[in-house]
Amino acid sequence: MENTKNQHWETVFTTKAENEVSWYQKQPQTSIQLVQACKVAKDAKIIDIGGGDSYLIDNLLELGYTNLFLLDISEAAIERAKKRLGDKAQNVTFIVSDSLHFQSDEKFDVWHDRASFHFFTEVNEIEQYKNNVIVNTTQNAHLIIGTFSEDGPLKCSGLLITQYSVEKMEAVFGEDFELENCFTEDHQTPFDTIQNFIFCHYIKK
Structure with missing residues (x-):
């Protein structure tokens, strides 16, 4: 399973241009504002999960954040981000x-995770993801x-996803994290379609 997942994403990032994927955003404004709302120091450790070649990292660097981590399953995506960032990649x-x-x-x-968490469709994967967040974060x-809301698509990049409401997010994270803010938002894709997202900002209990 793991390898087919890897292959899927390597194919996506080696065959499509950055603006040929539905999640493309030159200015990921919502994510930027949510990170700023955390009011953490500029040298706080910030990780973008499944960030691919998203522009969040570029924008955070411009805002003066200095301790950034970008995780993606696809080496091709990471290479693309490195190349684009050039010297700033340090x-x-x-x-x-x-x-x-x-x-x-x-x-x-x-x-931070935009549009990666919803690819987990098995209960044990979702639980493992949450536990991973708990283990790998500070107090x-x-x-x-x-993630896609209940008004959002049922698939992304050809893969089935899990849709979320506030209640469903709370069922996963509510026990270990305090909900600060939650809202839905329409994302316009490069193909002029609309995807409805739900964004939640939690603080670890």
Whole structure:
């Protein structure tokens, strides 16, 4: 299973241009604002999970954040981000891994995940993901998750996903994380379609 997942994403990132994928955003404004709302120090450890070649890292670097981590299952995606960032990449630690089997000696202050969490469709995977967040974050860490809402698509990049409501998010994270903020938002894809997302900002209890 793991290898087919890897192959799927390597194919996506080696055959499609950055603006040919539905999650493309030149200015990921919502994610930027949610990270800023965490009010963490500029050298806080911030990890972008399944960030691919997303522009969040570029924008955070421009805002002066200096301790950034980018995790993606696809090496091609990571290479693309490195190339684009050029010299600025020295403030970023790149990690090729899937988010379930990722183990780190670092503890992160902000865990950000837009459009990666919803690919987990099995109860045990979702539970493992949550436990991974708990293990790999600091005491009062911030958890920001953007995922397809119940008004969003049922598939992404040809794969089935799990849709979420506030209640469903709370059922997963509510016991270990305090909900700060939650809202839905329409994302316009490069193909002029609309995807409805739910964004939740949690603080670790």
